[in-house]
Amino acid sequence: MKVELTNLTKRWGDVVGAEGIDLSTKDGEFVAFLGPSGCGKTTTLLMIAGIYKPTVGEILFDDRVVNTVPPKDRNIGMVFQSYALYPHMTVFQNIGYPLKLQKVPKDELQKHVQRVADMMGIGHLMDRKPAQLSGGQQQRVALGRALIKEPQLLLFDEPLSNLDARLRLSMRSEIKRLQMDLGITSIYVTHDQIEAMTMADRVAVMKDGHLQAFAPPDELYDHPKTLFIAGFVGNPPMNFIEVEVKQENGSYQVLGPGIHLDLPADRGEKVARSSKVIMGIRPEDISLADTGVKGEVYLIEPLGRDDLLDVRIGETAVRVLADPALGVRMRDTVTLHFNTDTAQLFDPDTEQSLLW
Amino acid sequence: MTTRFETEQKSGLLQRILTALPYVVLTISIVPIIIGFVWIIVATFSYRTQGILPINAQGKIGGLTLQNWTFLLDAKIWRVTFNSAMIALGMVVGVGFLSSLTGYALSRMNFRGRKTFLGMTLVLHAFRPELLLIAIFQVLLFIAGIPIAGKAFGFNTVGGVAIVMVSLELPLGIWLMKGFFDNISWDMERAALIDGASRFRVWWEIILPQIKPGIAALAIFNFISGWNAYLIPYTFTIGTKVSNLSVFLNQFSSDTSPMGWNQVAAVGLFQLIPILIFFIFTQEALLNIYGGGTKGGA
Known part of the structure; x- marks a missing residue:
């Protein structure tokens, strides 16, 4: 099923939950809503679920406006961060509840619940109450309950946030696998950019109730449209340095405190009008070299495969990924090479990208 | 952690008294209520009572009756x-x-x-x-x-x-x-x-x-x-x-x-x-x- 949002807005008096969201998904697509807490992603999800009524705008399921359709008639399944299992019911009753409400005959319900529970790997826990299950098992019950009525749309509200890191990783791929196998259009709300990047076909980045971008993960990573997206997507986060761009006989140069770099012409051309810009450069695009910008190592965070260095160039701090084999130590003076071929440039006032 | 453990051991007796204290206070405070209940129960089965004890016409202990329950x-x-x-x-x-x-x-x-x-x-x-x-x-x-x-x-x-x-x-x-x-x-x-x-x-x-x-x-x-x-x-x-x-x-x-x-x-x-x-x-x-x-x- 396709989902389309047009100018979707939710306000409570002066409080804005979401403002003018325009977005449309393809059938069977996995879409992630990404943003910090309070950005309106859950508000939007709850409007799609039918729990909140939009103040302005429309929600369309397969070209049908569903604004006033109650949640029970939308044929959706939803998984909550708190799992929201019914504590007084057994696993069997929890998973079977949507079918019970549809008045499915008993033996058919039994078969169906068993099949879904087996698929989720909790078939042996049918008589347990939610309080007797581990977090991961509870999550599977919640997933089973969302799937049993074979919904046309699956909604996830930060479903993995309460799991420990290891389990989160395995559930992540499991949900992704399941979604691909079943081909159900899914909307997944998260504040974890890694979750959004790894799972989603397209990511909708939100901030302060506004949709900042809706694009595939690579696109967000390589061509961030705003300063916010650039800073939010990617781990470790992008470095931002206030610089000036100067043009000298055909070549472009970046000048900052203690920084002097060449800028490729295709990027330099686009900043011709505004000389003061914010340059964004990812930690993996800065490397230790023999010549270049000098700085002092302030902190080293070993990440295993790489060391994350916090290097101070005068007042400016930049994060750099370095090979641990180089044996850099704290307080060392290092020389950095900036790969400006992938540098991002932003207008300091509008925070919009000057490149894309 | 170890220091805390030692302190706990030293004051073991005091600790025990502190644990017992609420129970003692609670027990003492419900004694009047319990006496009241016992008195009521005794009273319903006797002609007269002196204190908590039933007495008969001669002022001796005794004189139980079901007459009060005839209602x-x-x-x-x-x-x-x-x-x-x-x-x-x-x-x-x-x-x-x-x-x-x-x-x-x-x-x-x-x-x-x-x-x-x-x-x-x-x-x-x-x-x-x-x-x-x-x-x-x-x-x-x-x-x-x-x-x-x-x-x-x-x-x-x-x-x-x-x-x-x-x-x-x-x-x-x-x-x-x-x-x-x-x-x-x-x-x-x-x-x-x-x-x-x-x-x-x-x-x-x-x-x-x-x-x-x-x-x-x-x-x-x-x-x-x-x-x-x-x-x-x-x-x-x-x-x-x-x-x-x-x-x-x-x-x-x-x-x-x-x-x-x-x-x-x-x-x-x-x-x-x-x-x-x-x-x-x-x-x-x-x-x-x-x-x-x-x-x-x-």
């Missing part, structure tokens, strides 16, 4: 007991049902005048029933004038007393219930709505089971206050046909008849029995705090 043979007592039970059950069902519905609406739904309603409810609770007696009398007289309903809920009917008691207790019940509903996670309710339940089914099948202890607490509270009701039945009923146990008990100590103290004790004890039974059955529900199926966000 049980009187048909009147069963009539008023039935009336007391109807008032108490009326309150349990009436207040329980109405305030769990109202509390849910106030906790979960947004409607015009919600805040005003909440405020007014609280103000209503502040009025003592004594202040309202005359007004209530007028209302009951009005109801008595309505055909059919007047027979069941008008002045000088058990139904009328029950209705008045229910209305006086509703504000507290509504606030209590709203508080319980406020503590239930929204997610569970949303999940049920998405699963396909109607609002009413969500309330009945999903939310109410979560607040069983709260409902039990309210039920006990209402049963006791309905069972012990005195002022309202005394004011709005005439004669034993519609009066209840408390009013009946009061007749023993009226101006015109001499006070039969031991008989009063017997009726009082008789009145206490249902409450004890009721409490035994509901205390488990009261103490049973539900293990939630939610983690973190609840």
